[in-house]
Amino acid sequence: AQKVTQTQTSISVMEKTTVTMDCVYETRDSSYFLFWYKQTASGEIVFLIRQDSYKKENATEGHYSLNFQKPKSSIGLIITATQIEDSAVYFCAMRDLASSSFSKLVFGQGTSLSVVP
């Protein structure tokens, strides 16, 4: 069965620094998709970035980038030059295509990021 684990419950960083949030996943399938979402204080869930398992290059999107380590089943989210408004809960999620649950996006437990001045 699919499983996504985020071990960091909360992180606090100084503004303008770089932060990395960890995520490990389990899947039996060779083809899968990994996502990071941000949940703001209002509850809104915003898609940030995705990594397709067949792509060797790490995805980047603005000041978000991924550290995809396929042999370790790891997909870390890197935020550079953090801003106060980056404070939120960040969720890692996975979706595979081969299993019967191909329609399902499985989420991790979330990491709460606090960016302080």
Next chain:
Amino acid sequence: AQTIHQWPVAEIKAVGSPLSLGCTIKGKSSPNLYWYWQATGGTLQQLFYSITVGQVESVVQLNLSASRPKDDQFILSTEKLLLSHSGFYLCAWSLDWGASQNTLYFGAGTRLSVL
């Protein structure tokens, strides 16, 4: 551009009362639609998904039901609310099952308190 609208924004309901939450997608025909539930401080759990009008698949049994009466509308309901139904309900959409099109985009959500 696609927009997703959920209603109501929040509900306070009594145990045993009925519930109906709605979601409308504009700007995309035949989207895949999903309902997710989030307990306070918890992760997101998929409840239902639908790939076409009149067809809904249940992922988790929580004494809830869903329907897709129109191409752009997804409804979540129950006849009798339980305390455990409290939480944050999110509707989401994706383009199709294709590998490059399966990113989910979420609505603003509905906060439900069952007392």
